[in-house]
Amino acid sequence: MPSRDAIVATAQESIARGSKSFAAASKLFDRQTRERAWLLYAWCRACDDIADGQDHGHGMSVVEDAPARLAQVSAMTEAALKGEIVGDPAFDALRIVAAETRMPPEFARDLIAGFALDARDWRPRSEADLYKYCYHVAGVVGCMMAVAMGVSPDDAATLDRACDLGMAFQLSNIARDIEEDDRVGRCYVPEEWLVEMDIPPGQHMKPPFRSRLSVLARRLAERSAEFEASARIGTPALPFRSAWAVLSAADIYGAIGRTVAERGDHAWDHRVTTSKLDKLKFIARSAVAAAERRRRYPPEPRTIAWVRPGR
Numbered sequence: 001m002p003s004r005d006a007i008v009a010t011a012q013e014s015i016a017r018g019s020k021s022f023a024a025a026s027k028l029f030d031r032q033t034r035e036r037a038w039l040l041y042a043w044c045r046a047c048d049d050i051a052d053g054q055d056h057g058h059g060m061s062v063v064e065d066a067p068a069r070l071a072q073v074s075a076m077t078e079a080a081l082k083g084e085i086v087g088d089p090a091f092d093a094l095r096i097v098a099a100e101t102r103m104p105p106e107f108a109r110d111l112i113a114g115f116a117l118d119a120r121d122w123r124p125r126s127e128a129d130l131y132k133y134c135y136h137v138a139g140v141v142g143c144m145m146a147v148a149m150g151v152s153p154d155d156a157a158t159l160d161r162a163c164d165l166g167m168a169f170q171l172s173n174i175a176r177d178i179e180e181d182d183r184v185g186r187c188y189v190p191e192e193w194l195v196e197m198d199i200p201p202g203q204h205m206k207p208p209f210r211s212r213l214s215v216l217a218r219r220l221a222e223r224s225a226e227f228e229a230s231a232r233i234g235t236p237a238l239p240f241r242s243a244w245a246v247l248s249a250a251d252i253y254g255a256i257g258r259t260v261a262e263r264g265d266h267a268w269d270h271r272v273t274t275s276k277l278d279k280l281k282f283i284a285r286s287a288v289a290a291a292e293r294r295r296r297y298p299p300e301p302r303t304i305a306w307v308r309p310g311r
Helices: 004-018 020-026 031-052 066-081 089-101 105-119 127-148 156-176 178-183 191-196 207-232 240-266 276-291
Strands: none
Touching: 004 020, 004 031, 004 089, 020 031, 020 240, 020 276, 031 066, 031 089, 031 105, 031 127, 031 240, 066 089, 066 105, 089 105, 089 127, 105 127, 127 156, 156 178, 156 207, 156 240, 191 207, 207 240, 240 276
16 A cells, blocks of 8 residues: 555645646645645546546546546545545545545535536536536635645634635636637536627637627636635634645636736637746735735625535
8 A cells, every 4th residue: 555655745746737826835835734735636636637538637528438437536535535545546645635634525525516517518507507516616625625724624614715715716717718618518607698798509719709708708707806805814714824825826826817807809819827937926925915814804704695505
């Protein structure tokens, strides 16, 4: 059986290959939290890769055996949650982090439910549907990451804010990846929004509708910013280094949504990324914000008109 150190090392390689943004932010955690963040990421990344036929988030393709892939992910995840040795480093990573943190098993199952939506070619009809999807594929990951940071599974208020950050990340992702998703027959822009802009089904990436689509991309970025602002209110509940990492990730990923909005009709000419220099600037700026988090982000009622499932 691979040692914990070996599984952590594999998880570190996974996050380095799969997300430069998250890899950069994770280095700000203390060692124990950093390792748990890597372990959790490795499992999330593996589930996503298996479900979408990709390699560390790259090369998404149309899969013909989606139900079988989903069944495989679910079975391996359930084994890990039971504390069984799975024999796959990514799923053994979940076994380790779940055991060390009292991770609620329903969180892992909620994430898999998001992959099930994609497996049956589900698409959001309304804004509420959009949030449902974002919760299952990212919001719940925010909850899991908070538990990995030491937040009690019973601290619903802090978990709500952590969930909001995951929601913000996914909304920015959706805005950035509209063209990439379209290439594999997916669309996460709500049907009601497309109807509102008089964009025919399946035609949203066609040149005549580009200016209308950019309006909806800005809307997604605006919604992302609202969730991000809500998430920041939860950082006083975290230790300094965890708050620093969270605020850095919020700045780095928030820049993606803002850039998509700023590019307008040209948002999908080239994939939006955050440069190394910008990452360093965001990390430096977030150190100050983390140090001043109790003054900058005093407790206030959560104003987003959306409730996390299970609340």
